[in-house]
Each structure stands twice: as structure tokens, then as C-alpha cells.
Amino acid sequence: MSGYSIAGNFDQYFSIKLANTKELKQEAYKIRHAVYCEELKWEACSDNGFETDEYDDHAFHCLLEHKRTGRYAGCIRLIIPPENAKNFQLPFEKNCLESARADVLDTQALPRGSFGEISRLAVLSSFRRREKEKNKPFVLESVDPETMYYEEERRNFPNIAIGLYLGGIALASLCNHLGIIVMMEPRLNRRLQRFGLPFEQVGDEVDYHGNRAMFFLKKEHFHYALNDQMQELYQIVYQSLAAQIKLKPYSDKSQYRIPDIVQSTSGSITPLSQRVTL
Template sequence: MTQYSIAENFNQYFKIRFADTKELRQEAYKIRYGVYSTELGWEPENDLQMEIDECDHYAYHCLLEHRRTGVFAGCIRLIIPPPNDPNKQLPFEANCLQSAKKEVFDTSSLPRGSFGEISRLAVLASFRRREKEKNIPYVLNNINPETIYSEEERRNFPNIAMGLYLGGISLASLCQHQGMVVMMEPRLNRRLKRFGLPFEQIGDVMDYHGQRAMFYLDKKNFHKDLTEQLEELYAIIHKDMTEQIKLVNFGKNTPFNIPNIDLSNHF
């Protein structure tokens, strides 16, 4: 039997998708609603059954598509504040700056638009089922019973969040960002470090949907320290993202790119 690497196996079942249309962005909002509103209760429910906030007007979204069924398993976004509008903040700037350790790293030293914040990572509960639940029938989006995933497919489920993180990092790399900020639990940061993503803690732990802190990843560490298998997966994801994204370059006076899509129409 052919032995596939983690990257090859993952790529067999999942594909990164850049949300360059209103319809794809709405798929991300629906996943977020299912996780953040229905499941966790962190955000209010609404009739549209989509979770959206003011940052989505300057955020770029990635989805992870399950190839066999076409179901979107999860999503992540990279928020890039417009350089010409200082009133449009990143979530950590609006909610967490009081915890910042500016002596470690001061994000205000970075040009606006040259960095972003990764947030709203969400994975559907159906792709987080434990092994003992694998025989419980369920249907997603009115898809027939063949939607129930095989044991081989389930072995890839724990890597979904990592695939989404790598998608967000690839997007930041394509935008020529100097770095990125993430609000996360310290224990998640320890796990990411083991995989080769050395986020640096730049804020005190605070109560922000649980005990979380600000972490920063410099561009020099976007992927060079990844484990060999995850570096292979990053290469696949980065190639897919490169083929999907059209970028706008603002010239030498503004050292970054942004994806060339219209974010004005969400609904």
C-alpha cells in the first residue's frame, strides 16, 4: 500500500479556498455562526444565521473545502486595516491594548497595512467528531448519507485547524506583511511552537473569550521553522493560494499588497 505524507494525505481530502466572492465569504460567516453563536454562545443569534462584525469590511477570508462533498469544513480570516483610515482598528487594538507589553514588541511601530490580525478560526463540529461518535449519522447542508466521513478522512480532521493557520500565514506572506498578531490561549501557542510557528507573547494573559494573550509572528518565522511535513503542507497551500489570489501593489512607498476583491457587499 502506498504511504502518503501528512501533506499528500491532507491534500487528497482538503483544499484551501480564498473567499474572493460574496458567496464564499458568506460560507465563512455561516461557519462562524455555527461555532461562535450556536455552539459557544459568544455572539448573538440572528435570522440570517451568519456571524459578521465591522472588521469583515477590511478582512480577507480563507476556507477549507472537503473535496469529496464540497462541504466547507472551516474558515479563518486575516484582517488588514486600511492604511488611510486610522479609525478602522484590528480587534486586539480595540479590545486588548491595555494588556500589551510594548517593551517586548510595540505594534504601533509598524506601518498601517503592513501587518494584520488572524482571527475567527472556526471548524464545523462535524469535522471535530471524536472517534467513538463516527457511527452516529448526520447530514450537512442536505447532503446525502455519503457525507458521513470514512476512517481515513477522519484521520485528517485534527490537521484542519493547522491547515487553516497555514492558509492565513500564506495570505500574509503574499501580502508582504512584516508580521501578524493573534489572540490565543498560551497552551495553543505552546502547541504551535512544537510545529514550528514561534509566536512571541507580546501581551499579558487576559479574559478575552477565555484566558488569552496577544502573540506576534514575524515574517522571518512565517514558515522557515515548520517541521518537514508541515513545510510540505505549507508549500501546497501557498501554491494554491498564489494561483487563486490577484494582488494590488501600492508601490515602493507602501510596502505591501492587498487582494484585489470588492469587500463592500457582504449580503
Template sequence: MSDYSIAKHFNQYFKIHFANTKELRQEAYKIRYGVYSSELGWEPENAQKMEIDQCDEYAYHCLLEHRRTGVFAGCIRLIIPPPTDPTKQLPFEANCLQSARKEIVDTTQLPRGSFGEISRLAVLASFRRREKEKNVPFVLNNIKPDTVFTEEERRNFPNIAMGLYLSGIALASLCQHQGMVVMMEPRLNRRLKRFGLPFQQIGDDMDYHGKRAMFYLDEQDFHKELTEQLEELYAIIHKEMAEQIKFVKFGKDTPFNIPDVDLSSHI
């Protein structure tokens, strides 16, 4: 039996950051621009070279830093609609509700502020693929990037996207959310299920940057079905996120269940 630990090696080479400053959030916007605008062409290019939308006003961002180089390798965000402002929607509410399977989960009946949407997962090209992965923002399978990274570092690159997913789930857990929504390809959902994230499909397949659908993960499934290795990684990420958030000064409407946890100055 192998003694290899995904959590130990991931933590050796990468560090999760809660983007609690304007500068860190801009690092996330730059990664998104490089992937979604420059590389994939899904979003328009701009002079600022940052990909930003209206949801960033009420989103919380995570960054993944490559420890040896200090390079931010990837990002993800958890968007939480303000309970007091129903005009501010989640992306799936603005674009995908017509496909909803309300008999499974009716998100329109969930209390505002009790759920969010994970989106804008992006990983720099140098920490991904090459050959068959030229049209995707991240991968969850084996990769062989032609980079200056060591063989041991490259061994951990396939876990980057999962580490970012787990950081988004940790944020939702710290907000005591009852669930979260993700727009993703059904085949990605099948991979996530193998890792222990049993998202339910709550919308019909639709054309949304390719074949995608709405998926929902209930709070009781945030991490309880994770494989043993990924449960260990989730525990490290959750602890790291909680410690970082604890020392951030937030406004009175913070969703985090931690004292003294401002989304001000986003851009």
C-alpha cells in the first residue's frame, strides 16, 4: 500500500489564500483574464487585463499560490447574493433558470444568503495540460505540462483544480450554507462523484460555453463522502481558510460564522 499523501504533498507545494485585499482579488482577476479572455476567448479583452463582472461585488475569492515561485497558479470564487437585495443575482439565476428541474431542488424557494454559486475556476496554462487541454479552463485528470517545474511538482498539478474546488466548499461551510450551485459539464460531474462530491443535476443540459447544466451540492455532502486522501486535504484547506478569515475585518453583514470576519475596494 502506498504511503503517498495527496494532502501532504499538495500542502508542501501549494498554499491557499483567502483573497481579503484588493491586490489579491486583482491577482484572481488577472488569472481569469489570462484563461477566459486571452486563451479561451469566452470573455472580451480589455486594457486592464483583468476579467471582472458584476458578481465580483458580492463574491469571495480564493487563490492558490505555488510556494517555491510565489506564482498564483489558480483561483475560484464563491458568489453569495445579498439577502437584502433581490436584484443581485447569481450567474445561474440570470442565465439558466429556464432549464431548472425544480422537482429536484427549487432554488427559488431557498432563503437568500443561505446558498451561493461556485464559479470562475481557472488555472494558469503552465500548471495544466498541453496536448488535448487547449479549450478548457482547468483539468481534473493527468497532465504533462512542458514547464520548468520539477517532476515532483508536476505530480501534484492534477490536484490543483480539486484543491480549488475544496477551498470553495470550505468557504460555503464557513458561511453555514445549506448548499451550493455549480454550472458544469456532466462529464466533469462524473469525475467529481468519483472523488466523493455527489452533486445532483438540477437543470437540463444546455449550451453555456459548451454542454453544461446546473448542479447542486447539499451541505450534508460537502465533504462526508470524500475519499480518505481528499478528506485529509479538505481538513487542511478548511483550517487554513478559517484561520485566515478570522483575522479579516468584515462589515456587519458578513456571512462567515467567525468573529471579526469588508468586501470593500474590490476593484
């Protein structure tokens, strides 16, 4: 389509929100319950209709709002291990650490607070409804849902998941993280690679809600390799979140030396737990 802008159309119909209130976080928990409990049956249903866990208090949560209806289409979170809680395990550490390729990247050597894990990406079925996708939490392909949404709006539905991914990456960038960990299917990684997100596989494939592996995205690859359309979308998402989050100066007195595989261009580390306030 001549002159078509993914970012422009996405921005017309959707907005990304930092879930920085109890009410907004509960909207994310409801989406997760609908997808992970009711639809996928990966977690047990709860009486209150929320899907929560021990990581939620250590995470930034994002929501994607459909502007015309005010409905929230999906959510994602970035979990940051507390800098002062050495025994706190991220989901990948608790469930899949034995699959890690420490010779590629020793995540246990990274300073706590200098990286995070993206997880709980979920998109409501009404924003991606298609028979072959009914048991998947998100898609990055074309869809044709039978919903109340206009055809022009539906054309943007395939971009919901990538918009949320970019939200998680933007948060990591705002936190000055060295990189991001995510457990995902290798085929999803191949799709993300085509968008310009060169995640590196740093773990063997395991059976974890399907065939998944540990992937790491370095700080220098957060957005610089994105194609032009995705770069434009990233900037919209980044600027929107930057306006919603407050940062305060932090000086790292430890002068920790970053391992060569994730060497920071700045040479400094800024643990989120001491630097960021909501």
C-alpha cells in the first residue's frame, strides 16, 4: 500500500500505557487471566479473575489500549530482579536455568538490577481471533477476527504483539539495562529477527509451555537494527512511556566490570531498583 505507515496507523487506533496504578495493573491481570487461565489453561483460574504471581511486585507492566472503545487489548511486563535480593529468581532462573548456555552468556554473573526478563505477553482473543490461533497467547501474522471492530482497525491487529514487545524493550532502554531475557519459541524469534530484533539464543530448547529457549537481546540491539517502519513505531512507544515514567539520578559506587559479552557502551551499570520510581 503506497504511503502506508504501520506506526501512523497503529498510533491512530492504539496507545501504550504504563500500568502504574492498582486499577491499571488489575486490567493487566484480567487480560492474563483470560489468556493464560481461561483460554490456554496454563494456570489455574482464580475467583477474582486476576492472574498474578510473586513477580508482579518487581515488574513494570504495560497495557495497550484501543483508543475508540477504551478496551485494553493486551499486556506485557518487564521483571527486574531486586539489586539487594541476591536469592530472588526470575522466572527463567526458577524454571529453566539448567538449560542455560553459560559459555555463551552467564546470566548469573550479571549484576542484579542491570537486566530484566520480559514475560506474560498476552493479547485478548477478540483482538486476534482466528481458529488456528485460538490456543496461542499472541500472534505476529495477519488476522481477520469476527469482532465489533472496523476493518481498518483490524488491519492493525497483527501489530499489537510487536507493539507490546517494543514497549517492554523501551522500558529496558529507559532503565539503562544491559539486556533483556525472554523465554520464547525459536520460530517466534525468527519473526522478531525479521523486524530487526536480533535476540541471541543463550539456552537449549526445553519443554516449557511448548518448545522454548532462552534468548537475550543486548542493549546495543534494543532498537538500532529495526527496519524503518518498526523504528518509527518504536519511537512512538518509547516517547509515550518516557512521558509516563519518572527517573531519578543514580551513581553506581561498585564500579562493577561488565562481562565482555554484554559490555556496555557507557561502561556503567544503573540498577533499576535504586534508580526508578513509579
